[in-house]
Amino acid sequence: MNFDAAVHKCVIVVDSSLGLGHAVNAVSVIGVSLGRSVEGLVGPAMQSSDNVNYPGVIYAPLPILRATSDYLQVLHKKALLDNDIHIMPFSALAQSCKTYQEYEARISEANSSSIELVAIGLVGPQKSISKLTGNLSLFK
Template sequence: MNIQNQKCVMIIDENLPLGIIANTAAILGITLGKKLPEVVGQDVWDGSGQAHLGIIEFPVPVLQSSVKEIREIRKTLYTEDFQDILTVDFSDLAQHCKTYYEFVKKMEKTCETQLRYIGLALCGEKKKVNALTGRMSLLR
């Protein structure tokens, strides 16, 4: 991965309660880390000699959006021009499940059009990610 030409962002429903926003960002980040382990830097040591696990080597802005706009972006990501963007999606269906097994079983019975996406993480060519998210504000 060429870090200079790549960009990762998270897009989260701005109307969610703070705890759900935090949980959504955590879930998206963990999955990004699994899919892109090469962007996590080496462990570091502070001046006292204490070790700290490596973190991602570049910023990941967290952007605010509406559920409607998140759905539209997700729809665009299915098109040929954007299929190369690594996409992690998180839905209210997933957020309400207590176990991964429950999530898998519910997803098997749910059409994609029924999903209500509450968060996305995108990572790919900077120009493409900016085309989808460049007008969005940081989540504050």
């Protein structure tokens, strides 16, 4: 996907039952992954007038929304049906692992229907993303 802020919308939806530390962890992991996997989502580095470098930031607002665990599963299934939506799911399984190697071993043995999501990042056409998430409130 090639991100265009005039056409696309980006959101992260977090399980409303997560504690603050786990929610922040989930959002940060999804943010890093989206920045890496969605072309054009992050702008170029900038420099201040005194030549201090400031790395690029996301081109569009990034609302952090909340939903029930059940709705995260529904949201994931609905998003999978739309080829124009880039999906970045983050699971309780991933959050429980201490190393990437542990995550790799455990996820490869798990059936996707049994993987509990704690958050999901979505990037796609504004109308499609709004239809899926427009009824959700901000994570506070």
